Each structure stands twice: as C-alpha cells, then as structure tokens.
Amino acid sequence: MPSRWEQVVVDSEDPARLARWWAEALGYVIVHEAPDEVEIRRTPAEMPGLLFTPVTEVKKGKNRLHLDLRPDDQEAEVERLVGMGARYADIGQGDVGWVVLADPEGNEFCVLAGSSST
Structure with missing residues (x-):
C-alpha cells in the first residue's frame, strides 16, 4: 500500500506567527501547537496539513x-x-x-x- 501524504513542513523563524498567518490565509484551523511546532489543517481530521517548525537561519533564495x-x-x-x-x-x-x-x-x-x- 502506498504512503499517505500527511503534511508539508515549513521552516520558520516564528512558527506560531507564520502558522496563524497561513491559517487565516487558507481558512484553516490550528490542530496542534507546541513550543517547537504548530500544525494547521482545513479541518482537524483532514490531511494534509502544514507543520511549521523553527529554524535559526534566514531563508535564502527561491523556494524549491x-x-x-x-x-x-x-x-x-x-x-x-x-x-x-x-x-x-x-x-x-x-x-x-x-x-x-x-x-x-x-x-x-x-x-x-x-x-x-x-
């Protein structure tokens, strides 16, 4: 059986702030929040989600x-x-x-x- 797509991980300087921005932009809800990650989804049961995690470096160049x-x-x-x-x-x-x-x-x-x- 093939794998199921669960989430896209987004590196972020401020995961909570960026997750809230994307939740508003997409009409999503926060389904999980911890000091080191925040996940948003269209509904709590609907995947995939976007998982925002902290990084210390600033983004460089175009997204792949x-x-x-x-x-x-x-x-x-x-x-x-x-x-x-x-x-x-x-x-x-x-x-x-x-x-x-x-x-x-x-x-x-x-x-x-x-x-x-x-």
Whole structure:
C-alpha cells in the first residue's frame, strides 16, 4: 500500500506567527501547537496539513517547493493577502496568468487565475 501524504513542513523563524498567518490565509484551523511546532489543517481530521517548525537561519533564495492557491477571484484574493502582509515577489516568472507573492517570512506562493476562468 502506498504512503499517505500527511503534511508539508515549513521552516520558520516564528512558527506560531507564520502558522496563524497561513491559517487565516487558507481558512484553516490550528490542530496542534507546541513550543517547537504548530500544525494547521482545513479541518482537524483532514490531511494534509502544514507543520511549521523553527529554524535559526534566514531563508535564502527561491523556494524549491511552493503552494499554488486557486481562488474564485484572483484580484480580490491578491488584494486580501497583500493586506494581510504578503508581498509581491519576482522569481523570474515574466508575464504569466498567476501572481507570485511571498508570505511574511519570504516563502513564495502563487495565486492562480480564478476557478471560474478554468
């Protein structure tokens, strides 16, 4: 039987703060919180989750793995996320149909065109 995907681990300077930011961004809930890790999921029973763990070094360079978000309204979602503290990121994407943002600790993610346009 193949393995089941349980979570993505996110290195973080401040796991609690970044987990709360992503929980708000995604509409997730905190399912586990300890001094050295915080996990969020869509619902407590639904996997995969995002597990935020502490690191002492600052992020360097472009992420090798990132999340793609597909909202109903790309423009409104980008505005909401930027209002929450995300910032625009240039990773050399050029003129594309998605928007690249970075979370408060610099982790890049993409906001794809709205689901109504697919």
